[in-house]
Amino acid sequence: MTAHSPAAPIKLPENLRGVAPAPLRATQPKVVALGGGHGLYGSLSALRHVTTDLTAVVTVADDGGSSGRLRQDFNVVPPGDLRMALSALCDDTDWGRTWRDVLQHRFNSETSESSQQLDEHALGNLLIVTLWQLLGDTVAGLDWVGALLNARGRVLPMSCTPLVIEGEARTVSETGEVQLRKIVGQANLARAKNIENVRITPDQAEATPQAVQSILDADWVILGPGSWYTSVLPHLLLPGIRNALLQTKAKIIVVMNLELSGKETAGLSAAEHLRILQKYVPEFRLNAVIADSDGMGSPAELEEVAHSLGGSVTWAQVRHGLEKNVHDPLKLGAAYEEVFRLHS
Incomplete structure (x- = not known):
């Protein structure tokens, strides 16, 4: 991802790394x-x-919706699934639930005359990308959001490199000939049938x-x-x-x-x-x-x-x-x- 140097180093306090409430049981x-x-x-x-x-x-590998737009515009890993995982782990208090709802809030313009640049963006996606630009560190940015939610655990991307998933859809022609059609992108592959040869x-x-x-x-x-x-x-x-x-x-x-x-x-x-x-x-x-x-x-x-x-x-x-x-x-x-x- 493209890093932006902050005005001053921002580090997550040690006591907030992977923060979690009191254990549910002894072990x-x-x-x-x-x-x-x-x-x-x-x-x-x-x-x-x-x-x-x-x-x-x-x-x-998500390339659709708000995540796909932010990925393309800022060369970052798609934040949407990361945001959802963080929301699932929010602290079960008014504080945690409120910030979960803030993260999940999605903008919708009420007038067709607006530029609609924020339409369908989840605020949490924008917050995550903001932290990535300030910190220049994908994992640290997610840790900061987890600290905000007082999350019950930690959220990590499988890779800090935006991935593309592709495969082939198998079809049979009217003459009985089997054909394979290449499909690129998670959003497209998710709508396909008879998928083969999936790769990233x-x-x-x-x-x-x-x-x-x-x-x-x-x-x-x-x-x-x-x-x-x-x-x-x-x-x-x-x-x-x-x-x-x-x-x-x-x-x-x-x-x-x-x-x-x-x-x-x-x-x-x-x-x-x-x-x-x-x-x-x-x-x-x-x-x-x-x-x-x-x-x-x-x-x-x-x-x-x-x-x-x-x-x-x-x-x-x-x-x-x-x-x-x-x-x-x-x-x-x-x-x-x-x-x-x-x-x-």
Whole structure:
């Protein structure tokens, strides 16, 4: 990212680095959650009920909306998913909730005569980019926002280099000929079907050192839920993060989506979602899969694939009562605690 020298050095006070409220219990599992967007937000909203030793590692390939505009205009990693993760970890007080709402506030012009330059920008995205320009340090800027929220954990980008995700969409012509169409950009790939050959560029981008270390130091690593090709898989495509996942002694949990009919993975069962991870990283191993008992396809097939990856499936009712395709934070948190107990 482009650094701007501040008038005077700005350093986050030591007592505010990774600040967290009093522990929920005597011993805290050290948990790292990987993902992006609404899926990671849901996972963090659940995990904050389980531990305060929590780190989010966030994808940085978003190129749509407010994040895409700021990324293009200022040559920074897209701030939107980072903002959402920070909001999920806000302190559960009037202070924390108020600043969460400030971060999430999105501008909408009330007149068509305005320049509309702020339209659809989230204030939190602008605040994050401001801190990046003042500090010239991506991680420090996020730590400052976390301190403002009194966040229950830390948020890190998977890389401090803006990444591009691309792939190919498979189509069949009227004559039966299979054709592959190249698709570039997360926003475009998220709307595609029958995706193959997903990759990120630059393919040798450096992973954020603090993110790599957090994975190596963790007791548990959570992958998913989220858009499978654009939020979950990218962590296995970036060499530094992939190597950390293969080397860590942490136990790995994969959380299945509740909605399996999204465009990215339309028609694929939960077992086939796991096979995607296995296809791109054959050495990948896991300890547990959390899946809702409804809408996952064949339970036996999912259990078989999980077993081939070294793990088992924990079936749990984790759907929100009013929004069937949204994880309930308390139910998912209880499922995490059950897995921690079973695999400790």
